[in-house]
Structure formats: structure tokens, C-alpha cells
Amino acid sequence: MTMTAARPYTQQTPSRTGMIRTKVSAALRYGAPFAIAIAFLAPLFIESRLTMQVLAIAYINAAVVAGLVLSLGYTGLLNLSQGTFYGLGAYTTAILVTDQGFGFLPAALCGMVVSGCAGMLLALASARVKGDYFVLVSLAITIAVAQLIANLPDLTGGREGFFGLPEMSVLGLRFDNPTHTYYVCVLLLAVVYLFVHRVTKCFLGRAMLVVRYDDIAARSMGISPFKIRAFALVLSSTIAGLAGAVLVGTLQFIRPTDFDFNPSFMFTLYVIIGGMASLSGAVIVATGFAVLNEQFTTISDYRIGVIGLVVLAVVFTRGGVVRDTLQKLLRNRGRREAIRHA
């Protein structure tokens, strides 16, 4: 205790005081760049195009989940619409690049705006209904949008899916082979991760946690719970929209079942399993499950069952499986350090 108190102020820059989780956060501070480095080098060792694509899609999923950490993990909104926001971004981009002849970048920006507006709609609902009722509204939006997408074949390709989408090309750069799109997906995840990380470490992250814990405390501190919830939802959904646009350029094929209730539900579970207010936990879980799901298609039939078991494990492990395990791994090392400093 005195060890931390004795540390000079310069070593504890204010931005880092944000969410210091001491040992765990130190591990993650070095862990995230390390993970990015591995992701960047991976294509050198991977020959299969399929594996590359599986990883790329895992990263996109992880970015969607990272976005969800803001509204669900920090602000505590049981948001079951993240997959819908993801889909709105994807379909908006797909429609604009094919039917309207938009460039990929402007189409992606429109996709983000559409998803962000949908997030704002859900936020308006959050002002009127709380708790369980908010979940119902969120669920209703998810199901309604999925039905719309499936039943507007002229616009969306209907249940069969939207085929023949063009490759990504941004500012004259074409990303037309799996290695290129792979790097776009790594970049997407890195940017989203950094953004969400910075948000959670600043005053907004603290305000979100206060809102998640206690509306009355928030109001007494001058924090408007509605504004924070709305902002969190808009950020979450805009990130999902961006990920949806990248999915269009990566897969060149989207279908309504990628964005119906199931994926939304899975994204929610990933955040819960990752430890709610734990960005790294959620991203690790999301990437891991996405890879497992694609690599072992036989498992995917039992996916919900497997996840159910994991959720049970979470219920009995406070603070999330990932963070807890990390903490346990690091505890011994921390003790040795404390002795050395004493």
C-alpha cells in the first residue's frame, strides 16, 4: 500500500489513473501491442486462404464486441441489438456500393451513420423504459430489423443473402486478396480497441460505470444518466456499423442470419464472459469463439450449449473468467515484486 503511495506523481500520469488494475493492466498494456504484432506477422506463417479469412472475420467480430463493451460492459445496458447495428452498417454499405455506385469509403461512412442513428433510437427507448423492458425493446428492434432485411429481396437480396459485393478500395488502394483484407481487419480491430480503451480510461469511462451502478449517485454528481447511456449506445452502434462495412469488403457476401438475434446474443455473452467492464477480456473471448466456431463446424451445432456452460462458469467466477485467470497467474509474480521493493 505504501509502495504505491510513495510513487512519485510523474509515474502516475492522470490518464493512467483512469482504470489502474495494477498488475493485470500492466500485463495488458504490453499484451495488446504484442497481440497486434503477432496478428501482423501471422500471414507469414499461414498458407491457407481459408484460415486467413477465418481470422479476419474473428477480428471483425472482436471489434463489434469491443464496441459493445461501452454500452453493455461499462454503462450496463443489456443491449441485444449490437448484431443489428453491425448488420445495418453492412447492408447500408453493400446497397450503396452496388446499387448506388458509391465508393467504399463514403458507403462505409453512411453505414456508420445509419448504425449510429439506430443506436440513438434505442437510446431514446432507454429514456422511456428501464431494465427488463429496455431489453424487450432492444430484442424487438433486433427481430424487426432481421425480418425487414430478410423480406426486402429487391433491396437486400432477401434470405438468400447479398452476393457479388465488390472488394474494398480506399483512396485508390485496392484490397483484393485475402492477405490485404486480413490487414484491414487487423487495423480495424487495433483502431477500435485503442478508441474504446481511451474512452474507458477517460472521464467518460468513469461516468459510464457510475451510471451502471447507480442512477441517483450519477445525478447527484451532475452526470445525466440518459446522456451517458445515449452516448454509449451511439458509440457502440457506430463501431458496429464500421465493422459491418469492413465485413462487406472482406467476405463480399452477407446474409440476414449473420445479423439476427443469434449473433447479437452471442456478442452480449462474450462481453459478460470477458468480465463486463473488461475490454481485453471481451476481445479475447470474441476472437477465440469466432475462430473455434469456424474451425470446428461440428461444434457450432452445440455452440449455444457450450456457451451456456461457460456462462455458468462465469456466474461462479466473480469479475470474469479472463481477468480472474490473469490475476491468478500474475498474483505470485506480484508478490515477489512486492518483496523486492520492501
Added chain:
Amino acid sequence: MLEAHRVSKAFGGVSALDDVSFRIDSGELVGVIGPNGSGKSTLINVITGFYPPTSGDVLLNGATIAGAPPAAIRGKGVVRTFQNLRLVDEMTVLENTIAGTYLETVAGGGLVWNTFAAVLGFRAARSKEKLAYEKATAALDAVGLHDKRQLLVSKLSYGDQKRLEIARALAIRPKLLILDEPTAGMGEAEAEELIGLTAALARDTEHSMCVFLVEHRLELVLQISDRAIVMDGGRIVADGAPQVVGADPHVRQIYVGGE
């Protein structure tokens, strides 16, 4: 400093505050005592904007604040703590305290602009964060939690959590600090210590602040207050020097009756 003028508050037909008038002068430590249901908490909720008064007016330095939202009233330097703990267990002591400076951080530009400034690491955002950090550290020093600032709230004792609530309120350097039964649920020794801390905060000449201490421990409040107000049934039944109020037979009767 703060003046309540004929404030009444009724919920449906039930009157919780009935024609309450009093004033707090700057630098004063005013103790408010009264049995459960005497309207103490309602009074706090009216002053801090959680309930608008049914009639009457609350003035802060001559300007009316009755009916203003809690954020606006906090912005004017009136802060409160709660009887039950309202802290974020997942954040450290320091983070909880810094969270108290939220309004100052979003001032000038609003929520969205300040978020992007913070995410992109603009100099203005960094200096705001640094200032918030310094204020929070000073507040933790003042309540004696400096050494525990990196601990998670869940690791603190109940008494320390109560202190943290006070630190979070102090983080914006308030003009008026309203404490709602800070010693509720504490043992005698712990309570005495906390009341002592309250007195020390009020006496701190470097930073002049009024304290409005709502308590049910009659003797402790009388010992440290500059003035004592006694409430019963939504009315003020005594208001004056602690010795006078303490000796009032009517007060003693109410108080003993309420215990």
C-alpha cells in the same frame, strides 16, 4: 449563503415538510437532528434538486435554486452525500473521487467534444484530467484515505467507504457540503471519529465551506455544531445555539420519544 424560505413539500396528501425556514451563513457548521420521518432527508432532497418544493423558495447567495435540476445545483457548489453507500465497487478509491469532478470536466464544450478531446489526448483534456486528479488527491488527503487511493472500493472498510463518499463530494471544492446521516450503521467510536473529521473539514480556514450535517446522534451533533436545528413532523421545532437547543425540554422529549 443558503436560505430556505417557507419551504413545504407534500407527497400526495402527506406533508413531509411544512413551512420550513432557516438560513446557513458562510463558514457555519449546522447540525440537523430529528427522529426518523421528521423530514430531514426530504429537506436535503429539496435543497439539492431531487424534489422540487411544493411551495416556498430556496435561495443560494440570494438567487433561487428551488426546482433547479441536481446538476445545476451541484454546479453552484452544493453537494451531498447519501445515507446508504452509492460508490462504484469496480473502481479504485481515486477513480471514485475523480468521478466527482465530472461536471468540471465536461464544462466548456460538452460531453461529446470533451470525450473526443480526451480520446485524442488534446492538451486541454490532459490538463483537465490533471486538475481533476489533483483535486481528488487533495480531497482524499483531507479525509485520510490518501494511502488507500489505489485500492478497489470493495476492499475498504465500511467507515472508509463513508469517508470516500465525503471525499467524492469534496472533490469539486464545494461551498456547501450536505451530509446525510454519515454515521448511520457505525459503531460509537467510528462515529465519533467521523464526526470529528466533519468538524475539522468545516473548521478548515484555508477552504471556507459550510457544512449541513444531518444526524440522529444528538450529543455528537451538539458538541461540534455552530448551530443546531431540530426537526419533528416536517417542521423545525428548535433552531439556535447547541447549548440552548440541547437544554430545551421539548427537544429532549421529542428526541427521547423518537429513539
